[in-house]
Amino acid sequence: MKKLKLLTDIEESYTELRYKTSWPTKGQLIKSSIIVLIASIIIALVVLVMDICVNGLMHFIYGLK
Structure with missing residues (x-):
């Protein structure tokens, strides 16, 4: 019974597509x-x-090289 339902669903999907x-x-x-x-x-x-700006800001704040 489940196989029939599965096949019916596949057939309906194909028809709709x-x-x-x-x-x-x-x-x-x-x-x-x-x-x-x-x-x-x-x-x-x-x-x-945005990444470049945040990176520059972090270098400015923490004095990173």
């Missing part, structure tokens, strides 16, 4: 990927600047 899901076009996928890439670079740069 195949016929009911709206997949992005190649152009939409490329645009979204570029936006994610740019956002990741900006966030990395912000973290880098």
Whole structure:
């Protein structure tokens, strides 16, 4: 009985992915990927600047070389 339920679930999942899901076009996928890439670079740069500032502050406070 459980095997039948599992097979039914797999079949329903396949049907939903195949016929009911709206997949992005190649152009939409490329645009979204570029936006994610740019956002990741900006966030990395912000973290880098914050790290440099905190590092400089710690060197100033503790007189590290």
